Amino acid sequence: MLFVRDVDRCTRFYREVLGFREVHRLPGAAFLRAAESHNDHDLGLFQVGPDAGDSPAGRGTVGLYHLAWAVSTLSDLAEHERRLRAVGALVGASDHVTTKALYAKDPDGLEFEVSWLVPLDRVTEAMRAAVTTRPLDLDAEIRRWGADLVGMA
Numbered sequence: 001m002l003f004v005r006d007v008d009r010c011t012r013f014y015r016e017v018l019g020f021r022e023v024h025r026l027p028g029a030a031f032l033r034a035a036e037s038h039n040d041h042d043l044g045l046f047q048v049g050p051d052a053g054d055s056p057a058g059r060g061t062v063g064l065y066h067l068a069w070a071v072s073t074l075s076d077l078a079e080h081e082r083r084l085r086a087v088g089a090l091v092g093a094s095d096h097v098t099t100k101a102l103y104a105k106d107p108d109g110l111e112f113e114v115s116w117l118v119p120l121d122r123v124t125e126a127m128r129a130a131v132t133t134r135p136l137d138l139d140a141e142i143r144r145w146g147a148d149l150v151g152m153a
Contacts, residue, residue: 002067004108007047013107014043017083018069018114034069042069054109066103068113075147077102077116078138084114093136097127100141117152118145 004010011030014020019035020043031041057063071077077100084090084104091111092103101115118127122145 001044001046002106002108002110003046003048003052004106004110005048005050005052006107007045009107010045013087013089014045017087017089018080036072043067066111066113068101068115070115070117070151072116072150073148074100074116074138074142074145074151077114078142078147080114081138093138095134095136095141097131098123100136100138102136119149120152 002010007028007030011022011032014032015022020032021035022030023033023041024031028047030045032043032045033039034042055063058065071080081090081093081102084102089104089106090102091105094101094103098118099115100118101113103111103113105111
């Protein structure tokens with residue numbers, strides 16, 4: 001569950017930018033499912049109003065740092081990067097060796113991650129030992145793994 005200022009605005013963002021589908025609506029709440037998910041819902045949005053303050057989680061209080069969703073292929077990740085960049089939501093991109101990740105913020109400034117995971121049968125012991133954080137070169141990763149290799153979900 002995410003508490004948001006405006007459920008309609010956030011629902012639009014998650015639908016139009018990230019490809020979520022709205023599966024259920026209540027007054028002041030929406031339940032969304034990620035594009036390739038078969039879950040009942042992956043995200044619940046609950047409206048708290050325009051005067052709500054920003055979340056201080058991680059800056060002196062406990063709370064959720066960010067949500068994360070996996071995509072199937074690097075071409076999917078590249079498409080998410082294009083859409084997130086187009087709306088000014090992309091705030092970072094990291095290569096964690098076995099995970100390729102985009103970081104972005106929704107309309108209320110809540111951070112989330114969209115990632116592609118190297119298929120388990122392609123992960124070597126050397127890769128596991130080298131897990132770190134470095135800048136993501138998505139074009140280089142597509143050349144290495146191919147645009148349509150299905151990652152671990």
